[in-house]
Amino acid sequence: MHLNYTVIDRGDELSRSLAAKFHLLAGERGMIRNDARPNFVISIGGDGTLLQAYHKFVERIDDISFVGVHTGHLGFYADWKADELEELVALMAENEPRIVSYPLAKIELETANDKTCFTALNEFTLKGVDGTLVAQININDELFEMFRGDGIVISTPSGSTAYNKSLGGAIVHPSMESIQMAEIASINNRVYRTLGSSVLLPKHHHVDIISSKKQRITLAIDHISILRDDIRAIRCAVSDHKISFARYRPFTFWNRVREAFIGYDHQQ
Known part of the structure; x- marks a missing residue:
């Protein structure tokens, strides 16, 4: 062959x-x-x-x-x-x-006009440009928390050792098909209250990050950076695809x- x-x-x-x-x-x-x-x-x-x-x-x-x-x-x-x-x-x-396969993260951006899908190997990062990022966080279509802060990181297991680790997230073995959500400098007060720790979601669960106002945000899918002001919601889940490594x-x-x-x- x-x-x-x-x-x-x-x-x-x-x-x-x-x-x-x-x-x-x-x-x-x-x-x-x-x-x-x-x-x-x-x-x-x-x-x-x-x-x-x-x-x-x-x-x-x-x-x-x-x-x-x-x-x-x-x-x-x-x-x-x-x-x-x-x-x-x-x-x-x-x-x-020996072929070893690692999970990937599926990132779906929704605007008023369309939906765009990306797949991240390490992480997806969302940050506010002009100040605080304001977003509603839903897990499996139910309200989880209202977020105010610098941003949010969604990481794969293999990406859990990168930005996620510096935010206090857990290191996750790649045999666990999951994504992890970690907060970047969240603001907690009487109006806004976040969990404060990272959250691990298994396959077939999803988290929606819903923009609570018109705001400029930077999106990074691994090393690819995008500036947008038209995002309504972002759905993050474990991808159906995996990356394979030849060992x-x-x-x-x-x-x-x-x-x-x-x-x-x-x-x-």
Whole structure:
């Protein structure tokens, strides 16, 4: 079976040189470069590079597996280091990978005229531009709270280690199909009262963020930022689609968490 692959690199000199080396090694192993319809997408750079690769191929997400090569610090999505390309290509050419799938977040924007859907790998962030964000929060079509504050973050399990963690949210294992809602600097007084802690929603539940006034807001779907003033409501739920990663050696999620935040040196 031929391997159809493409490489997305960060664009710096090291990443470009590693991409060229990967193409050379892959060609020697009979792998076929197919930039339009790959089955495997090799991301060379960091987690941000993999986010870009994901959004480039999001329309074909069910047919693709991703492999991450990091050129700096170890990433949550990158298994391989710069000096391991030969080993990676050899394993890809000779072995069937273990496919690991992570949940995604479905984000549906509603205006007076239409609805637009996005899918986030890490997180969806909503912030007020001209001051306080004012929104009604419904969970499963019932009023949950009235929110006033800087903004709201909806994260996937794999994105729970990013912005969500800095807001005091929980780190969630990607085997749990869920989304997490965390508050950014909420205002609590006699009129507005929020829960104050993050909320974890399972698959088939949804949260609606309903704009309580005409307001300019910035929306960020991973690294893609949008400024809008016509949003009526935003529905967030676990997507029916998942992102798949091709694993050629074990490196568990909790090992990634430990290495990213604690390190191997802190032994008791």
